[in-house]
Amino acid sequence: MAIETERDPLDPKGLIREAYRIDGITWGECRSIFLDWALSLPDGEDARPAIEALIERYGPVAGTHPMTEVLREGQQAAARPKRRGGWRSRDRSAQA
Helix, strand or coil: CCCCCCCCCCECCCCCHHHHHCCCHHHHHHHHHHHHHHCCCCCCCCCHHHHHHHHHHHHHCCCCHHHHHHHHHHHHHHHHHCCCCCHCCCCCCCCC
């Protein structure tokens, strides 16, 4: 599999690239790598465009690689709106 080795601004640590290079990597290992990648994104950065770009870059080359599956799952999860609970979801205008 010919995957470029240049430094990718979407994957500065090379975590996703290296996951694709590991023979026999499991879905669970890919999920752990994805979590590390996601946690290293700058605060407030939307992961959806980065995930989409990574899928476009590696998906066609890697075929049915477990990392492609994990990226697609991450893309779906990022598309779902997140509900904020606790004090942030309460109306504070009535409090005084």
